[in-house]
Amino acid sequence: MKEPLRGIRFRTVPEILQAVDRSILTISxxxxxxxxxxxxxxxxxxxxxxxxYIEGQ
Structure with missing residues (x-):
């Protein structure tokens, strides 16, 4: 989840929350x-x- 957000600077908490929500949605x-x-x-x-070692599992 962190990788897509790396290097992005957010100015407000709502911007951060929206970006995290989008990242979670993408994962899903x-x-x-x-x-x-x-x-x-x-x-x-x-x-x-x-x-x-567990082969094939």
């Missing part, structure tokens, strides 16, 4: 959020396998 639309939502499941696999 592009499907990037799906990968983030799958992380807890993947972490459970890592814990279950004591950190061993």
């Amino acid at each position: 639309i592009t499907g990037s959020a799906k990968g983030i939502l799958r992380l807890p499941h993947r972490w459970q696999w890592v814990v279950h396998n004591a950190g061993d």
Whole structure:
């Protein structure tokens, strides 16, 4: 979420909030959020396998 906003200077708090809202919307639309939502499941696999390599997961 930070990368698209890097280097942009905002003059007001409402401008910041709008930019963050747009960035979150873009994440939701592009499907990037799906990968983030799958992380807890993947972490459970890592814990279950004591950190061993998990092929194809």
